[in-house]
Amino acid sequence: MRFVDEYRRARPVKRLEREIRRAADRLGRKVRFMEICGGHTTAIHRFGIPSLLPDQIELLSGPGCPVCVTPTTYIDRALSLACDASCTLTTFGDLYRVPGSDGALEDASARGADVRVVYSPRDALKFALSDPQKVVTFLAVGFETTAPAVAATVLEASAQGIENFRIMSGHKTMPRALRALVEAPQVALDGFILPGHVSTIIGPEPYGFLPQEFGMACCVSGFEPTDILRSILALTLQVVKREFCVQNEYRRAVRKEGNAVAREQMSRVFEPCDSQWRGLGLIPNSGLDVKSEWRAYSVDPPDPTLPSEKHEDCRCEQLLRGLARPTDCPLFGTVCTPDSAVGPCMVSSEGSCAAFYKYGAGGIES
Amino acid sequence: MCLAVPVRLISIEGSVGKVELSGTVMEVGLQLLEEAAIGDYVLVHAGFAIQKVDQREAEETLRFLNEVFDVMGKRDEVR
Ligand code: SF4
Numbered sequence: 001m002r003f004v005d006e007y008r009r010a011r012p013v014k015r016l017e018r019e020i021r022r023a024a025d026r027l028g029r030k031v032r033f034m035e036i037c038g039g040h041t042t043a044i045h046r047f048g049i050p051s052l053l054p055d056q057i058e059l060l061s062g063p064g065c066p067v068c069v070t071p072t073t074y075i076d077r078a079l080s081l082a083c084d085a086s087c088t089l090t091t092f093g094d095l096y097r098v099p100g101s102d103g104a105l106e107d108a109s110a111r112g113a114d115v116r117v118v119y120s121p122r123d124a125l126k127f128a129l130s131d132p133q134k135v136v137t138f139l140a141v142g143f144e145t146t147a148p149a150v151a152a153t154v155l156e157a158s159a160q161g162i163e164n165f166r167i168m169s170g171h172k173t174m175p176r177a178l179r180a181l182v183e184a185p186q187v188a189l190d191g192f193i194l195p196g197h198v199s200t201i202i203g204p205e206p207y208g209f210l211p212q213e214f215g216m217a218c219c220v221s222g223f224e225p226t227d228i229l230r231s232i233l234a235l236t237l238q239v240v241k242r243e244f245c246v247q248n249e250y251r252r253a254v255r256k257e258g259n260a261v262a263r264e265q266m267s268r269v270f271e272p273c274d275s276q277w278r279g280l281g282l283i284p285n286s287g288l289d290v291k292s293e294w295r296a297y298s299v300d301p302p303d304p305t306l307p308s309e310k311h312e313d314c315r316c317e318q319l320l321r322g323l324a325r326p327t328d329c330p331l332f333g334t335v336c337t338p339d340s341a342v343g344p345c346m347v348s349s350e351g352s353c354a355a356f357y358k359y360g361a362g363g364i365e366s
Numbered sequence: 367m368c369l370a371v372p373v374r375l376i377s378i379e380g381s382v383g384k385v386e387l388s389g390t391v392m393e394v395g396l397q398l399l400e401e402a403a404i405g406d407y408v409l410v411h412a413g414f415a416i417q418k419v420d421q422r423e424a425e426e427t428l429r430f431l432n433e434v435f436d437v438m439g440k441r442d443e444v445r
Contacts, residue, residue, distance in 0.1 A: 092412075120413020122395055142412070149414040152397040156381075200409065200417045252372075252423035253409055259417055262398040 016229040017052050023236040024054040032058045032188065033235050034322050036178065037195035038065035038350025039223050045355035047225040049232075057236065060322040061352035063177055063279055064195060066142045067094040068320060068344040068351050071276045071308030074170045074301060075100030078139055081168070081299065082113035088131065089115045090124035091139040094348040097341065101309055104347075121153035121167070128157070128165040137299055141170040145197040147288055148262035151269035154290075154297050168299040169290050172275050174198050175206045176286035180277075182214045187322045191217030191235040193228070196250050201266075203258030204246045211244035222250040269294055276304045278344070279320030314343035319352055326356040333357060372407040372424040375415075385410060 035041055041061045044050065050059055063069045079100050082089050089105065096117050097106050109115040114134070118124050121138050128136035140150045150167055157165040174195065182189065194207055199220045210216040217238035221231035227250060234247045248254055266288070275287025282305055290298035310317060313331050318324035326332050326345070336342040338354055345351035373385040373392075383396045385408065395414040396402050407424035408415035 120395075122393070122413045145411050145416065148398050148416070149395070149412040152395055152414060156395075156397070197409070197411055197416065252419050253417050255417075259398060261400050262416060265398060 012226045013052070013229065016226060016233060020052075020057070020229065020233050020236060021054050023233060023240055024056040026240045027056050027236065030056050030058060031190040031236070031239055032060055032322075033191045033193055033217070033232065034060045034062040034189050035193040035221075036062040036064035036174065037193075037198065038068075038348065039196065040193055040221065040228065041065065041352050041355050042350055043223050043225070043228060045359040047228070048359070049225065049228055052229070053232065057232065059193075059232075060189070060325075061319065061355075062181065062192075062322050063277060063320045065345070065348050065350040065352070066146070066172070067092070067098055067348040068316060069172060069177075069277045069279060070095065070098070070141050070170050070344070071278050071302075071306075072100055072310065073276065073303070073306045073308060074139075074141070074168075075104070076102070077168065077302045078105060079103070079108055081137055082108040082115055085114075086133075086135055087114065088127060088134045088136045089113070089139065090118045090121075090127060090136060091115065092119075092141070093117045094350065095139055095141060097347045098344045099311075099342070099347075121150050122156075125153050125157055125162065125165055128162050129160070132164055135164050135166060137166040137168055139170070140167040141172075143172055143174050143195070143198045144201045144266070145195075147171045147173075147270060148201060148259075148266045151265040154269050154294055155265065157297060158294070163296070166297055166299045167290065168301050169270065169288055170301055171270065171288035172277065173272070173286055173288065175202075175209075176283050177277060177280060178207070178210060180280050180283045180286070181321065182210065182216065184321065189216065189322065190239055191219070191244075193231050193235070194218055194220040194246070196220065196222050196227075196253060199248075199250065199254045199258070201259050201262050203256055204248050204254065205256070205258075207246045211238075211246060215244055217244050219247040220250045220254050222253065274304045276302075276306065276308060277320075278308045278310075279317040281307070311342050316343040316345045316353075319345055326353040329353070372409055372419040375402060375404055375406045375408060378402060378404055383408075383415065385415075 124138040217235040219231040219234040270288035272285040273287045273289035315329040341347040346353040375383045377384045407419045
C-alpha cells in the first residue's frame with residue numbers, strides 16, 4: 001500500500017479527496033458511476049482511486065475496453081485469414097492474445113501463421129509497402145479514437161497506390177452503446193465518467209441525451225489521478241444538486257467541437273453499420289463499415305447478427321454491462337490470470353479483470 | 367496504445383512528424399490535425415497526433431505530474 005500512502009500526500013489529491021467527501025455527505029444515499037474507457041479503468045486501479053473514495057461512491061467498469069467488446073466471431077474470422085499463406089495479419093498487441101473459439105492469434109502465429117503486432121496502422125502499411133507479394137491485413141478495432149487513424153491510413157494507402165493493404169473493420173462507436181446500456185433495465189447507474197480520447201474526437205455534445213433523457217450525471221475526464229478525482233467530484237455535485245449535464249473536465253484535450261478533421265477522415269472512409277458487442281449484443285448503427293468506394297482496401301468482417309461465444313464460466317459479458325465485478329467470477333485469479341487468460345477482460349491491459357489482478361484495490365504496490 | 371501525456375513535435379516532414387518521449391524518437395501521422403508546427407504539444411494515439419494541446423496546459427500537466435511523483439519519488443513506475 002506504500003504507493004497510495006505516498007501519493008495521498010500530494011496536495012492536489014488531498015484537497016480533492018476532502019471535497020469529494022464533503023459533497024458525498026450531502027448525497028444521502030449510495031451512487032454508482034461507470035467508467036467506459038479502458039484507459040480510465042487502468043488509471044483508476046493503478047492509482048487506487050476506489051480506496052480514496054467515501055463509501056457512498058461506487059465505481060463500475062463498463063464496455064470501454066475495445067478489445068473486450070470485440071466478439072469471438074471477429075477473432076475467428078481473423079484466425080481463418082491467418083491460415084492463408086499469402087496473408088500477413090497485423091494487429092494491436094491486446095488483440096493478439098484474446099481467445100477465439102479455437103485458440104488466439106498468438107497460437108496461430110506459433111503454428112507458423114504470419115501475424116505481427118503493431119503499434120499503429122501506419123506500421124501495417126509499411127509492411128505492405130515493403131512486401132508487395134503479401135496481402136497485409138490490419139485488424140481494425142477500437143472506438144472513435146482509433147477509427148480516424150485507420151481511415152487516414154486507408155487514404156494514405158490509396159494516395160500512395162499501395163494495393164496490397166486491407167483492413168477488417170471491427171470499429172465501434174460509443175454513444176449508441178451507451179444508449180443501449182442505459183435502456184437496459186438491469187443496471188442502476190447515477191452517472192458516467194466519459195472517455196477522454198473518444199471525446200477528443202467527437203466532443204462532449206453526442207452524450208447530451210444521457211443527462212437530458214436519462215438524468216445521468218456526466219463528465220468527460222482526463223487520465224491523471226487528479227483528472228479522475230475532479231470528474232468524480234463533478235458527478236457527485238451534479239447528483240447532489242440534481243442538475244445533470246455533460247461537464248468537460250478534460251478541456252486541455254477535448255474541445256467543444258471535438259476534432260472535425262479527424263471526423264471528416266473517418267466519415268470519408270467509414271459509414272455506420274450494425275455491430276455485435278460482447279456483453280451488449282447487437283446494437284444498430286453502433287459500428288463502422290468501410291464505404292463501398294474503399295472496398296478494395298477492406299476484408300468483410302463477420303456477420304454482426306452472429307452472437308459472441310464464450311467460455312461458460314467467464315463473466316466478461318456481465319462485467320462489460322456493469323452487472324458484475326472481476327472478483328465475482330469463479331475463475332478470477334485461479335484458472336484465469338494474465339498469463340493464462342480465459343476471457344478478453346483478463347487479456348487486454350485495459351480490461352477490468354487485468355486491472356483488478358494487477359493492482360488489487362490499493363494501487364500500484366498493493 | 368494511447369499516450370495520455372502530451373508530447374512535443376520536434377520535426378515535421380509532409381504529413382509525418384517526430385516526437386520525443388523519454389529519449390525515444392517516434393514518428394506520428396499528422397493527417398488528423400488541421401495544422402501543426404514544430405514545438406506544438408500533441409496527444410498521440412495509435413501513431414497519429416489526435417489533438418493539439420495548449421502549451422500552458424500541457425506544461426501545467428507535466429508540472430503537476432512532477433509535483434505528485436516527486437512526493438512519491440516513483441515517477442518511473444507510472445509511465
Ligand atoms: S476473470 Fe477471466 S474468466 Fe473471469 S470474467 Fe474475467 S476474463 Fe472472464
